[in-house]
Amino acid sequence: MRYAVTLAPDDNGTILVTVPDLPEAVTFGKDREDALARAVDAIETALMGAMAAREDILAPKSVDGADYVALPALASAKVALYQAMRAEGVGKAALAKRLDVALPQIDRLLDLRHSSRLDAIERAFAALGREMEIVVKAAA
Incomplete structure (x- = not known):
């Protein structure tokens, strides 16, 4: 972003x-x-x-x-996760239930300053029926 x-x-x-x-x-x-x-x-x-x-x-x-x-790539992924949750009408508690994790784990996934693991964000996207893709390109 x-x-x-x-x-x-x-x-x-x-x-x-x-x-x-x-x-x-x-x-x-x-x-x-x-x-x-x-x-x-x-x-x-x-x-x-x-x-x-x-x-x-x-x-x-x-x-x-x-x-x-x-924005740093991790922060961009977290914002995209938040946007996907909003688009799907899925709140934090519902996502926690889908992932079978405690609510504080979802709070950390959405905290732009927390060093979440990419695989955890990828799992959250999957729980929303989405895929995460990383694109690397030459610097402008």
């Missing part, structure tokens, strides 16, 4: 970062590199807030000429 970000000089000499798809994701950095690194944390925080509030998470939109920040 890649999110477009807007970088703008702030009045205190830092770089202000906003995310058009996630208005609540706002951060700053001392320079461009720092600002882009902090943007990942701001995006993850906004997504975790949406998940906690049981809100839909829409796919990020493309923006011509924008800078982009990519």
